[in-house]
Structure formats: structure tokens, C-alpha cells
Amino acid sequence: MTEAWADWVWLNGRLVRGAEAAVSVFDRGFLLGDGLFETLRAVDGRLFRPERHLARLQRGAAYLGLELTAGADELIAALWETLQANHLEDAALRLTVSRGAGPPGLGLAGTGVATSVIAARAFHGYPDHWYDPGATAVLSRVVKNEQSQLCGIKSISWLEHVMARAEAAEKGADEALLRNTRGDLVEGSGTNLFIISGGRILTPDLASGCLPGVTREAVLELGQEMGLEVREESLPSEALAAADEAILTNSLLGAAPLVRVEGQRISSGQPGPITRRLAEGYRALVAREAR
Ligand SMILES: Cc1ncc(COP(=O)(O)O)c(C=O)c1O
Secondary structure, X not given: OOOOXXXXXXXXXXXXXXXXXXXXXXXXXXXXXXEEEEEEEEEOOEEOOHHHHHHHHHHHHHHHOOOOOOOHHHHHHHHHHHHHHOXXXXXXXXXXXXXXXXXXXXXXXXXXXXXXXXXXXXXXOOOHHHOOOOEEEEEEEEEEOOOOOOOOOOEOOOHHHHHHHHHHHHOOOOEEEEEXXXXXXXXXXXXXXXXXXXXXXXXXXXXXXXXXXHHHXXXXXXXXXXXXXXXXXXXXXXHHHHOOEEEEEEOOOEEEEEEEEOOEEOOOOOOOHHHHHHHHHHHHHHHHHOO
């Protein structure tokens, strides 16, 4: 079950009660989806590679010309502060930044100061079945344009992903996999995708249009440390049928087996040995590195 948001929210540098936290109805985040977000998981009150999340946020902000009002260190401190204010150890954190309120229209002239919000909720992992026996997915109708300037940016205009997730729910699956205009696999609605084939770890390259996930990066590192061949490349959707194993990753989920797509089992339909090693390796890495 998804826990409700915790009481205290960090809003533009101050902790306020969520029920009382207010953002302008003229905020461009609300009007235009003009903003960015990050989702982080806290385990035992510690965060895994928060600087990688902040680097992605800063890259997105620089690309959009959105002036952040706080630096990475300050925002990381605010994430910890929000955890502490809510007495949370194991939690999901959502950092949202928008370009703030502005005059009518699309133009950037006259826009005010960015709005920054951090909200938290208790979180102990995805429902058990995601990890064992593993997640199921459908192939989404949503086509991701890998040529879009917004690929790689975690924008709050996330409607394609919302639509894909709704499709998964409609069809009784856990996740929906997006393909790009070439028909190649990109990612899940809220996850990166890996395939294990012949002992190699394969994942769609960034040119596929996927998000450069923080967990994806860590899993690629782990695969290399395990001495396995790791490749970022274009993956046609047929690669799933031929895969020995498949994995979904994100910061809240960690690494979880994907065992069925469109009702078809991937290999035996059981979590495979490389998936187990990577999932375990990821948990150990988080325990070692989180701060
Ligand atoms: C579309 C999409 N891809 C991938 C990811 C995984 O990113 P990360 O590992 O940084 O959480 C997410 C996370 O929310 C996502 O929404």
C-alpha cells in the first residue's frame, strides 16, 4: 500500500505543514508542466548517491534555463531535513522544482523565482511480488520520440509515463514498456530496463530516449565489477522473447526481475541468477555508500 505524504514539507527553504503548504495557481509548473523532479529513496535515514540525482536536476535546469534557487549541497541538506522533521528512516522523497509563477503565456520574460518543494512518505519497498516471483509488463502503445530535446530530462511533464502506467494497470500488469519511433525498447513507465542474454547485460542506450537512471548507472557498474560484458545498445522488442532474464530498476524499486511481458514468460518465468546477483549487489552497494 502507498503511504500518505508525511506532515512536513520543505517549501522554498522552510519546513511547513503539507496541509498548509501553498503554491501559486499561476505557477508554471501547474500551468505548463514547466519544471523538473527527482525521486529518491532513504534507507535507515540515508540517501544513495543524492549528488547523482542533483546532477541530473541541475543538467535539466541548465538545459531549460531554469534558475535553481539552491545549490546541490543545500538541496541534499534539505532532503535530510525533511526526513528528520517527519521522523522518517525508510522513505520515498520527491523533490519538485518549477520555474515559479509568471505572467500569462509561454514566454520566459518576467517569470519569477523557482518554486522548490520536497515531500516525503514512509516507504519500505515495492509490493513483495515485484521481487519474487517478479514483475509483469505489457508493451505500451505510447511511443517515445527519441529525437525529443526533452529525452534524458526528468521533467514534470510526465504524461506519456502516466498514460503508459494507466495502460499497465488496465491490463493487470505491473509495468508498461515504452518503445521509440524505431520500435526499439526504451524503458518502463517509471523504470529502466535490462536484458540478460548469453551472460551479457544489455540495456537500451541513451540514444533510445531512456532516462539516464541513477540505479541504471549503478547496475551497469555492478555488472562490470562482476566481470560480465555490459552493453548499452538499441534493443528491438523481439530481444525480450529471446532473453534469459530481464530486470527493471529505479531508485525506489532497486533492481527487480521482470518475468513476463504481454503474458509470455521470459525464459523460465522465474528470477534468474544474474538478476539475483545484481539485485543483491545493488542492496549491498546502497548499504555501503548511502549517506
Ligand atoms: C521513465 C523512468 N525511467 C527510469 C527511471 C529510473 O531512474 P532512477 O534510477 O534515477 O530512479 C525513472 C524513475 O523514476 C523513470 O521515471
